[in-house]
Amino acid sequence: MKQPVKIPVSVVMITLNAERTLKQVLESVVDWADEIVIVDSGSADQTVAIAERFDCRIFDRKFTGFGAQKQFAIDQAHNPWVLILDADELVTEPLADEIVTLFSNGLPDCSGYTLPRNLIFLGRVLRHSGQNRQPVLRLFDRRQGGMTLVPVHESVRVEGAVGHLSGILVHYSYGSLHDYVLKMNQYTTLSAEEMAQRHKKATVALQGVRFLFTFAKIYVLKGGFLDGYPGFVWALLSAVYPVIKYSKLQEIQDGAEKPQTQPLLVVEKGVHSLNGTH
Template identity: 40%
Template sequence: MPLSACIIAFNEAGRIGDCLASLSFCDEIVVVDSGSTDATAALCEAAGARVLQRPFDGFRSQKQFAVEQARHDWVLCLDADERVGPELRESILAARAGGFSGAAGYRFPRLSDYFGRFLRHGNAYPDRVLRLFDRRRGGWRGEREIHEAASVDGPVHDLRGDLIHYPYRSLEQQLAKTQRYARMMAEHEFARGKRATWTRLVLAPAWRFWRGYVLRAGFLDGWHGLVYAYVRANYVRQKAIMLWLLQNGQAVADPPRE
């Protein structure tokens, strides 16, 4: 059963190589680049990937475009900061050897590195994601461009092994990324009629921290788990504040420069 790997990328020259190497078992690799100014595209082409250029208009749209450009119907979707771990690779190969029988898609846990330690507790893990699927029965659907997720019509099976994730280069990069995602989610929710309340402003961040750090044992990840829980709780706080501002007619981003 032929398998296509689909990746979206932008200025990922420092990380894309390991991602591509982990996909060597796939029959083709498609990379959709959104105008990188570093060596991302050249590195991908040198590794044998087919590189397509497309202006970025949203994570979901970009990933769905990549899936549509694949030569094969079964696709494996990764971000440039992700790698297929050895055990997951063997699980995928076993499923492919069986013709992906009885499934429209497969999901597996994602294991994230957080400043030198893999988080195995709290809200960070197992973080199961659906990334291997038959595009004839699903894809990156819906209207939400942020926190996008693939879905399929049919059975979804679980695979053993982790998708290894290296999401942040620095705390500064994480905070900037978190704030951008919070704004995008607030704008998405506001456009669809959702509104913030006093309860959401005050209690939602506290609940996110309590659920991840205490109830899901994020404390077992040491100081890494503590910092991660605080930053994720702050994301919930930022999103609620921005939604509150939007519903009160206030801007949450600088206006475009002339």
């Protein structure tokens, strides 16, 4: 049986408890990628064991923010060209074939390429809601660029021409609403901390307007209603996201502006309460 031809591309990703999707993601690239680099930040599940079965080059590193963590992974690659994936993004066969063809006659002419990405949410592909074939720059020459070094909502930036591929990258981002809430809690905290470092002020008075505008934009203007119930939930949670983010920013600002006092511990007939409340 003829072995697949490997192309000089390093697939790189960061992981943390990614066993839900990692096997399928690695299966989508192992036959054609020259190497797979994984930087794990302390997984407690089978993530590392799965990566070992695919002969990945595995590094353990404390999480320091998404931008810095991904850039560290990129820096470990042996090849100039890298494909950076999240551990829940699957390369479809048409996209894999397109990437292999791109490298069949040597290195590409562009500095990087965008891939159209589709989101799977509540078991359904969101064909609308602003998520259909969303272009993301993931395949690039690391000599021409890298990650933006921000804690969250990082992206790839390159110098030079950017081409566009047509094969789909499938994003299985949330296994359940529970997963979504966990990620939203993490991302909104990181975003609020990053905004606080930039001395951005929270505008609490605009929270209601911000919620309504975001929901209307996704559900109405971007056709989220055409995605059925998943589209409604996606629009709703997407509208909640900035409200929580700015509320956390306000919380940080309040903590910095107000004197910190220790709560008064009251003991009364064996009942403990804080600040005199039961």
